[in-house]
Amino acid sequence: MGGPASAALAARYPVHGYDPVPAARDRAAGYGVTVHDSAAGAAQGAELIFLSLPTPDVVRAVIADLVADLGAGIARRTVADLSTIDPGTARDVAESITARGGHYADSPILGRPTACGGWTLVCGGAESAVAMITDVAVGTIAKAVHRIGDVGAGATLKLLNNLMFGAINMITAEIVSLAEQAGLDAGRFTSVIADSGAASVSGLFRDIAPRMAAHSYDPAFAIKLLAKDVRLGSELARELDRSAPMAELVRTITERAVAGGLGDLDTAAVVELYRTEADGSAPADQH
CATH class of the missing domain: 3.40.50.720 (NAD(P)-binding Rossmann-like Domain)
Structure with missing residues (x-):
């Protein structure tokens, strides 16, 4: 930035x-x-x-x-x-x-x-x-x-926003991988949904889903930075003594992506974790 x-x-x-x-x-x-x-x-x-x-x-x-x-x-x-x-x-x-x-x-x-x-x-x-x-x-x-608000309020809002980003990123990766496993063309799957006006469509989906379909991972936002933000967000929830199971799941998946060598790639590359589970290969190092 x-x-x-x-x-x-x-x-x-x-x-x-x-x-x-x-x-x-x-x-x-x-x-x-x-x-x-x-x-x-x-x-x-x-x-x-x-x-x-x-x-x-x-x-x-x-x-x-x-x-x-x-x-x-x-x-x-x-x-x-x-x-x-x-x-x-x-x-x-x-x-x-x-x-x-x-x-x-x-x-x-x-x-x-x-x-x-x-x-x-x-x-x-x-x-x-x-x-x-x-x-x-x-x-x-x-x-x-x-x-x-006072000092810390902007940081809090940003962490909560990035928890939402992480959740949308993860579910998009999951459904793109499922579409491929079901025999659908990933590019057509993402474009039809993106252009449909369906309530499920977000600006982030329109951005990352085509990247996932095309295996295009030049970083707009690197996975390692998302992993840091999600960790901070989940720690905030713990400090507030509140349960945040979605945040913990997103944290687990992003940390797995970093451990799998995907940390420097765009967050869209998380889809490679799901593809790995499907075909048993190592995460693809694609840009």
Whole structure:
């Protein structure tokens, strides 16, 4: 998500950025981003800092480095965290920033990477912080920004959304595999349903079912990232002392997919687990 976001922001604003991956830095420079050799270097002159990071542990590490390197300067800055993390992490890192006079809002994205500009950001944080994020994000990376509540509320909403994503992804994989086993052409099966207007059809089905039928798994959203999100969502349910059997099942299946070597592929590749069960082969490494 960081690549599309930096490109869209750089089209309107001066943007400074950092990524530990050289290829990502090169792409960002091509978008017009001034690239630095550290996160703190990129943040030095910024009033608003966008983060887009893969895991809660990485968010904690980057925030700790920013707070240490910027010192009292963090007081003049607002951090908009686009990462998908758990609400506990959001609250912890927010405390480290707000204790020094800065501002933080968990601001995860609802939308596919290709929909940058039409994203919805769901924010947890102070109204003033969300207002600043809204002023910059709407018209560049987002069509809407919603303040859901205090810090952690945006992260909670995003995890619940991604549990739904995982469930739809899993049942789509299951029914595509069943269609194949029943002797139906998977491509025709998915296209007929997608175009039917049936109540079962979702935007996600229209996206991933044709990928499954075509064995096309270039990642829009990698299975390993979905597995992380579903794990965080199921852990949230446990913290709330609530039963979430569907979430646990989705977690089991996504973790099996990662263990089977499919983690870097699109979530549509989960269908290969079902195909493996049908024919006894190893999961296909197809892109």
